Structures are given as C-alpha cells and as structure tokens.
Amino acid sequence: GKLCDLTGWWENDLGSKMHVLKVDSEGNFSGEYHTAVSSTDKPIQPSPLVGSQHLDKDGQCTFGFTVNWKKFSDSTAVFVGQCFSGDNGNEVLQTSWLLREKVDSLPSDWKATRTGHNTFIRT
Numbered sequence: 001g002k003l004c005d006l007t008g009w010w011e012n013d014l015g016s017k018m019h020v021l022k023v024d025s026e027g028n029f030s031g032e033y034h035t036a037v038s039s040t041d042k043p044i045q046p047s048p049l050v051g052s053q054h055l056d057k058d059g060q061c062t063f064g065f066t067v068n069w070k071k072f073s074d075s076t077a078v079f080v081g082q083c084f085s086g087d088n089g090n091e092v093l094q095t096s097w098l099l100r101e102k103v104d105s106l107p108s109d110w111k112a113t114r115t116g117h118n119t120f121i122r123t
C-alpha cells in the first residue's frame with residue numbers, strides 16, 4: 001500500500017492534536033503535541049515531540065515518540081503504534097502510551113505511571 005508518512009496533523013479520540021513536522025530519510029521526526037486535557041491546573045501549551053518511524057515499503061509502519069510536557073507538567077509520555085490504511089484509504093494510527101508523572105518520593109513511585117491506548121486520524 002501507500003507509504004505511511006506520519007507528516008501532518010492528526011487528532012485522537014480525546015481531541016488532542018499532533019503535528020508531525022517532517023520525517024527524515026532515517027524515519028526520525030519531530031513535532032508538537034497539542035493536548036486537549038491535562039491532570040495539571042497550569043495553562044496547557046503545545047509540547048515538543050520527537051520520534052522515529054519505520055519506512056517499510058508495505059506502508060503500514062510502526063513508530064514511537066516521546067512528548068515532554070515541560071511547559072506545564074513534570075511528566076513525560078511515550079507512544080508506540082502502527083499506521084494502518086483504512087478500508088476507505090484513510091490512515092489510522094493505533095497507539096498505546098505510557099504517561100509518567102513525577103512523584104515526590106520513592107514510596108509513591110507505584111502510582112506514577114498511567115497507560116492507555118488511542119486512535120489518531122488525520123484532521
């Protein structure tokens with residue numbers, strides 16, 4: 001199928017948007033994550049993301065990326081996923097993520113990592 005190029009704007013089922021600026025010849029990319037929701041009460045700002053995708057010829061590539069919420073939260077998210085070409089030709093990103101929040105002490109470490117899964121489509 002068509003090569004899955006992550007470049008562009010994507011939106012997930014939480015209403016968050018992701019902008020992938022460009023993918024280089026090695027599959028590395030950067031961009032910004034515009035989260036729709038947050039567990040902090042500081043004003044939300046776009047956060048930088050860096051990642052890497054496979055450039056397989058079959059198009060349905062796997063990828064991973066990291067989001068640093070440095071502007072408003074002491075947390076970091078990592079995403080892994082695969083790009084699928086939907087039946088009507090549209091692209092869908094199936095992702096799983098881990099969100100690691102900074103906690104005050106080691107005894108609280110057990111509650112610091114959340115996980116979930118999200119689907120992104122092109123906006």
Ligand SMILES: CN1C(=O)N(C)[C@H]2CS[C@@H](CCCCC(=O)O)[C@H]21
Binds near residue numbers: 012039077097099118
């Ligand atoms: C909005 N989100 C989203 O689109 N996700 C896929 C999940 C995983 S990253 C998290 C947002 C974290 C915001 C920063 C913070 O509150 O620590 C949540």
